[in-house]
Amino acid sequence: MMQAQVAQGQSPLLEVRDISVVFGGIIALNGVSFDMHKGAILGLIGPNGAGKTTLFNCLSRLYQPSTGDILMEGQSILTRPPHRMAEIGIGRTFQNVALFPNLTVLDNVRVGTHARTNSDIISDSLRLGWVRRGEAELNKKVNEIIGYLDLGDVAHTVVSGLPFGTQKRVELARALAAEPKILLLDEPAGGLNHEEVHVLGDLIRRIRDDRHMTILLVEHHMGLVMSIADHVVALNFGKKLAEGTPAQVQTDPDVIKAYLGSKDQ
Amino acid sequence: MELFINQVLAGIATGAIYACMALAVVMIYQAIDHLNFAQGEMAMFSTFIAWQLMQWGVPYWWAFLLTLVFSFAGGIAIERLLFKPLAKAPVLTNVAGFIALFAIVNSVAGLTWDFTIKQFPTPFGSSPFLGSQLISTHQAGMIGVTLGLLILLYLFFQFTRIGLAMRAAAALPESARLVGINTSWMIALGWGMAAAIGAIAGILIAPVVFLEPNMMGGVLIYGFAAAVLGGLSSPLGAVVGGFLVGVFENLVGTYIPGVGNELKLPIALALIITVLVLKPAGLFGRPIVKRV
Numbered sequence: 025m026m027q028a029q030v031a032q033g034q035s036p037l038l039e040v041r042d043i044s045v046v047f048g049g050i051i052a053l054n055g056v057s058f059d060m061h062k063g064a065i066l067g068l069i070g071p072n073g074a075g076k077t078t079l080f081n082c083l084s085r086l087y088q089p090s091t092g093d094i095l096m097e098g099q100s101i102l103t104r105p106p107h108r109m110a111e112i113g114i115g116r117t118f119q120n121v122a123l124f125p126n127l128t129v130l131d132n133v134r135v136g137t138h139a140r141t142n143s144d145i146i147s148d149s150l151r152l153g154w155v156r157r158g159e160a161e162l163n164k165k166v167n168e169i170i171g172y173l174d175l176g177d178v179a180h181t182v183v184s185g186l187p188f189g190t191q192k193r194v195e196l197a198r199a200l201a202a203e204p205k206i207l208l209l210d211e212p213a214g215g216l217n218h219e220e221v222h223v224l225g226d227l228i229r230r231i232r233d234d235r236h237m238t239i240l241l242v243e244h245h246m247g248l249v250m251s252i253a254d255h256v257v258a259l260n261f262g263k264k265l266a267e268g269t270p271a272q273v274q275t276d277p278d279v280i281k282a283y284l285g286s287k288d289q
Numbered sequence: 290m291e292l293f294i295n296q297v298l299a300g301i302a303t304g305a306i307y308a309c310m311a312l313a314v315v316m317i318y319q320a321i322d323h324l325n326f327a328q329g330e331m332a333m334f335s336t337f338i339a340w341q342l343m344q345w346g347v348p349y350w351w352a353f354l355l356t357l358v359f360s361f362a363g364g365i366a367i368e369r370l371l372f373k374p375l376a377k378a379p380v381l382t383n384v385a386g387f388i389a390l391f392a393i394v395n396s397v398a399g400l401t402w403d404f405t406i407k408q409f410p411t412p413f414g415s416s417p418f419l420g421s422q423l424i425s426t427h428q429a430g431m432i433g434v435t436l437g438l439l440i441l442l443y444l445f446f447q448f449t450r451i452g453l454a455m456r457a458a459a460a461l462p463e464s465a466r467l468v469g470i471n472t473s474w475m476i477a478l479g480w481g482m483a484a485a486i487g488a489i490a491g492i493l494i495a496p497v498v499f500l501e502p503n504m505m506g507g508v509l510i511y512g513f514a515a516a517v518l519g520g521l522s523s524p525l526g527a528v529v530g531g532f533l534v535g536v537f538e539n540l541v542g543t544y545i546p547g548v549g550n551e552l553k554l555p556i557a558l559a560l561i562i563t564v565l566v567l568k569p570a571g572l573f574g575r576p577i578v579k580r581v
Contacts, residue, residue, distance in 0.1 A: 084467055086463065105471075106466045106467070107465075107466045107467075107469055107470055107471045107472065108469070109466075109467065109469070110467060110468050110469030111469055115467075115468075116467060118464075122461060122463065122464040122467075123461075123464070124456070124457050124460040124461050124464065124465075125460065125461075126460055126575070127453075127456065127457065127460065131453060131456075134453060135453055135454065135457045135465070135468055135470070136468050138450070138453075138454055138457075138468050138469045138470050139468060139469025140469075141450055143449075143450050143451065144451070145451045145478060148445075148449040148450055148451045148452070149445055149449065149451075151449070155449075155450075159450070162450075198468065201468075202468055202469065
């Protein structure tokens with residue numbers, strides 16, 4: 025809460041400007057705009073098919089919007105190739121987890137640091153001094169993140185055999201390893217039980233506070249969104265329905281109608 | 290018994306070459322999901338480069354090293370010019386691309402160096418290895434160089450940042466891009482490395498099969514058999530498959546009457562079919578499971 029208020033005076037970290045995405049004849053997103061301020065947790069809600077994941081995929085450059093622009097610290101990201109997003113500072117997790125299945129937890133997290141390290145194939149193969157020094161530092165960071173997310177016990181296990189909840193934590197660790205400015209979380213509570221959701225909420229807040237990240241959260245679990253988000257954007261049928269504090273959005277008649285249907289239907 | 294050991298060791302020596310070819314095929318298969326039919330021709334061309342350098346008076350190991358650099362650059366160039374534009378094309382378009390590459394490389398080599406058979410030197414000599422009649426020094430050299438190469442590749446993929454990035458890009462390109470890996474460049478590197486590995490195979494086998502534009506035809510088929518046996522999704526499998534196929538080929542040729550040298554090649558093809566029917570994923574490959 026506090027960080028978000030402090031940031032109000034500054035220019036936004038991320039600006040989504042009038043984004044539209046069209047697949048064939050289907051308009052998945054229709055002129056959506058909103059701002060994200062540094063240090064905020066922004067919740068993105070909406071019924072199934074509202075366009076939440078489409079918007080996410082635009083932010084990580086998997087989809088190219090047909091109109092509109094996305095600005096990160098004032099610069100458009102839409103002209104940059106997808107593999108530059110990590111360097112620019114946008115990291116994400118996936119709803120269904122997209123880890124490298126045949127790599128260990130440690131290697132998955134290590135890969136996450138790729139954008140924050142620099143070496144070429146020749147220096148790498150010859151293991152020149154500066155490559156080795158960089159690696160020592162990197163391993164320290166990777167181990168710190170693995171400890172932070174409580175993955176120490178499974179660090180050397182191949183991820184494909186781990187339970188879903190653990191895999192989700194590994195994916196979060198991989199995203200954190202890239203030191204993103206903005207962390208996009210796609211339904212982190214999906215498949216978790218009540219107690220785990222509670223723990224997750226604390227973890228997300230802790231990540232924001234300890235690691236100074238700005239978080240965009242797509243989530244079906246209303247309880248989680250309403251308890252940790254500073255700001256909520258509600259989508260329906262590709263359009264922005266409402267925006268404001270959790271309390272404002274929760275009582276917005278359009279939002280209630282979208283979720284529960286209206287009397288005259 | 291001596292014949293048996295002799296044949297097994299000879300099989301391991303040629304198996305080392307099959308292992309290299311299989312590894313090269315698997316590396317490209319992992320990167321772009323297509324079998325490189327021109328892998329053998331690329332290796333043959335590299336071998337001619339080495340031969341040409343030696344004709345010009347370059348010492349063996351320098352020619353060896355320069356050929357690896359040339360092949361690495363050549364592999365990257367082929368990917369950038371021919372297969373990068375085909376990345377989203379249908380399978381058959383890619384197959385046509387590989388066949389074109391096969392024909393072009395083969396003809397250019399024939400045109401430049403003609404089709405007569407040439408001697409290719411070995412730095413190891415061909416005397417008995419350590420005074421034993423079981424294996425020649427060149428065969429021992431083939432095994433030694435291949436094992437050294439495999440160890441270096443293992444260390445590269447296991448412990449370096451680029452090696453890890455290449456594995457990640459092969460496993461899941463979308464996720465790899467999201468963590469900042471330039472997957473397109475990783476594919477090019479895979480091509481470069483595959484071409485260089487093929488060059489080593491070509492240079493090592495050339496003293497045995499002699500140098501000419503069609504020298505790698507049979508070798509590549511054994512390489513495919515090895516890759517299929519080990520599993521196209523597993524580099525380790527390709528290597529183990531290579532050694533197994535080498536030994537199997539020699540033992541069958543020696544002990545089954547009527548097979549001899551002439552029928553050895555159909556054995557490789559029969560092996561491919563048998564593996565595909567009985568265990569399509571190969572010995573070490575992961576079966577492909579799709580969520581529906």
